[in-house]
Amino acid sequence: MRLAGWGNYPRIETRCLRARDSAETLAAIAANSSLIARGNGRAYGDAALNRQATLSMLPSDRVLAFDEATGRLTCQAGILLSDIIDLFLPRGWFVPVTPGTKFVTLGGMIAADVHGKNHHGAGSFGDHVESLDLALADGRVLRCSRRENPALFDATRGGMGLTGVILAATIPLIPVETAFIRQETLPADNLAATMDLFEASQGWTYSVAWIDCLAGGASLGRSLLYRGEHALRRDLRAQFSGDPLHPIAKRNHRIPIDFPAMALNRWTVRAFNEIYYRRARPGRALIDCDSFFYPLDAILEWNRIYGRAGFLQYQCVLPKPASLAGMTALLQRIAASGKGSFLAVLKLMGRQDGLLSFPLEGYTLALDFPADGQAFGLLNELDAIVADHGGRLYLAKDARGSAAMLRRGYPRLDEFRAIRHGVDPGGRFSSLQSQRLDL
Amino acid sequence: MTGKSSTVLIVGAASDIGRALAREYAKAGASLILAARRVERLAPDAEDLKLRHGTTVRLAECDLLDLAGHERFLDTLGEPPDIALCVVGLLGQQQAAEADAAAADLIMRSNYNAPALLLNAVAARMERRGSGHIVGISSVAGDRGRASNYVYGSAKAGFTAFLSGLRNRLAGKGVAVLTVKPGFVDTRMTEGMALPPLLTAKPIEVAQAVRRAQERGRDVLYVRPIWRVIMLVIRLLPEGLFKRMRI
Structure with a gap:
């Protein structure tokens, strides 16, 4: 198929x-x-x-164990994050790290070592995995944790499924009092101001910025920074009388068809960005978890707005000392191309020490482009800027990068390859990506 | 109908649709009895349902092809369930069934004799009590015999007719009978087939539609409504034309 x-x-x-x-x-x-x-x-x-x-792995989605006292949860790898949240948020538990969509599996989150808006404080998803069961190429199943098979544990978190098939994993859930986030929205006129706001928000659990990647000149890098904390019961306003762990279910919308290629062009995208920036209401708000963490999930199959040809998501991270210069160069190049996307996201990440894990201490930028001929050329230019500033690309987003660029960005690649070769010398587990990037 | 107190028996609980039905009814608060051959392999599913929805789950061994064992199996359950769902079926291989009577016989017994006789025994117990819901998963293949799968289709046609008669018999006696014709479903039975996405339902979609139809006391359910139209057209084709077609 x-x-x-x-x-x-x-x-x-x-x-x-x-x-x-x-x-x-x-x-x-x-x-x-x-x-x-x-x-x-x-x-x-x-x-x-x-x-x-x-x-x-979607049919392997059973909950295997849950400890009501500690929040420790063991599930098969195919369970969706949306299932975990639907089942356990009403009981007062949330995941320690969540990516920007809840339609991902537990195994996928570990394999891509996903991060969230709290990376600067909480690290990646893989940092919270206590143990996992891995099916190897030779048919053995190994329990991996910091104590058992630690090298394989390290290589599997962020290992893109190349060490084996993750069957099940244990993660600790974190207690929350409500299903709401206390959010502050702050506008920033340019990139330096955005970065200052991120630094000033280091004490917040969650922070992320939407960045207008088509604004140039003095407005280059203008953003809206969102920061948030899990709301406590006492934060809920008096008029909220419902169950604090059950926000009102919202309607989802579905993109019913592939949009024609015409629909997205520099004018519609620029208009969207202008309206989005101007409509923003700086200030404080109490919003439900879904709206804070998964705004795009409310539009099911939103990927179809890019039409049949598809799109390329580009996410890079630059070390903090090189971030201002590097991001400026990237944004100038993108603004000049006129190919910027609706939703470009900027975030300050904390330290990370995985083998193939994406995060490093610095700024990450994520945006998407329609998969047309021009985009491939533009992204090659962006690659050069990223590499020159000591940055790297996110494997979970990548469909077109080069092996040379990958090797420059991931200095521990050979350690990963050695561990992978040890458990799968014949290279049974491989993807189009691992073949393209020579992982 | 599916309050906290309802008990739901799912026969064929290891199938993809059976698993989805268990999730759907557990979510609605029902307590479950999962029946299958080699039922011990359903232990992880039972644990999953308890952890997800806090419901009670019983496992019950049941070899449906052992017709003489049906009454004994129902006796072990004690009080008849409020809702009995039968999800068993065997697609088999049409060409093998054409050449080998034993293969055809297995398809016929798996899709007709065994499920019909079990539900007949369940119906008698529900009738005595004066309440209950019976749900049989039949197939659009039973709506008209076609060259590609008529052995399976004929057994399903028999099962559909059986459910129709049972519904007729029990009308006014407190027992509702629902015939389900899922159309294409993305399951183990159809794995590897190139199925048109618009006509193919996910198991959870079947489960949600079944529970909705059962709660509303519906008689016949085509999971995706388009199938009602398709099968109407197929049934209306004159035999002289139909026999020359390959559909």
Whole structure:
């Protein structure tokens, strides 16, 4: 069948298998000399695609254990984050780290070592994983944690599914009093002001900025910075009489068709950005978790606005000392191209020390481009700027980067490759991405 | 109908639709009895349902093809369930069934004799009590016999007719009977087939539609409404034309 990542580029023909439990996972591993596990297909590019066999873990989605006293949760890898939140937020628990969509699987979050708006304080998702069960190429299943098989544990968190298939994992949930976030919105006139605001917000649990990537000149890097804390019961206004852990369900909207290629152009995108910036209401608000963490999830299949050709998501991170100069160069190049996206996101990250984990202490920028010929050229230029400033690209977003660029950005790549080779010398687990980037 | 107190029996609980039905009814607060062959492999599912929804789950061994065992199986359950869902079925291989009577016989028994006789025994117990819901998962394949799957289709046609008669018999006696024709569903049964996305339902979609229809006391459910139209057209084709078609 035809399969693609969330960006709808590339789209390939593959055999899609399904794993309902570990027995079916092990059978699929034994029966295929080349395969890759896939979660909910929210990696944007080709990370969860293999031409011979792509193994969907979605049916392996059982909750295996939950400790009501400590919040420790063990689930099979295919469970969706949305399921975890729906089940446990009403009981007063939330995940320690969440990416910007809840339609991802537990296994996918570990494999991509995802981060969230609290990375500067909480680290990546993988930092919170206590243990995981990994099915290896030779059919063994190993429990991995900081004590058991620690090297394999390190290589699997952020390892893009290349060390084996994650069957199950244990994570600690964090207690929350309400399903709401106390949010502050602050406008910043330019990039330096945005970065100052991030520094001033280091004490906040969550922070992120929407950045107008089409604004140039004195307004280059103008942003809206959002910062938030889990609301306490006493933060809820008196007029809120419902259950603090049950926000009112909102309606989802679905993009019903692939938009024609015409729909997105520099004028519509510029108009959107202008309106978005002007409509913003600086100040304080109490908003539900969904609106704070997953604004795009309310528009199901929003990827279809980029049409059949798909789109490329570009996310890079630059070390903090090089961030102002590097981001300025990137934003100037993007503004000049007129190809900027609706939602460009800037965030200050904290330290991270994984082998292939994306975060490093500095600023990350994420934006998307329609997958047309011009975009590929532009992104190659952006790659050069990122590399020159000591930055790297996020594998979960990538569909087109080069092996040389990857190697420059990830100095621990050879450590990763050695561990991977140790457990999978024949290279049974591989994706289009791992082949392209020589991971 | 599915209050905290309802008990729901799912026969064929290890199937993809069975698993989805268990999730759907557990979410609605029902207590579950999951029945299957080699039922011990459902232990992780039972634990999952308890942890997700705090419901009670019982596992019950049941080999549906052992017709003589049906009454004994129902006896072990004690009080009849409020809702009994039968999700068993075997697509089999049409060409093998054409050549091998044993293969055809297995398809016929799995899709007709076994589920019909079990639900018949359940119906008798519900009728005595004067209340209950029976749900049989039949198939659009039973709406008209076609070259590509008529052995399976004929058994499903029998099952559909059986459910229709059962519904007729129990009308006014407090027992409702729902016939479900899912159309294409993305399950183990259809894995590897190239199915048109617009006509193909996910198991959870089937489960939600079944619970809605059962609670409203509906009689016949086509999960995606388009299937009602498609099968109407297929049924209306004159036999002289239909026999030459390959659909």
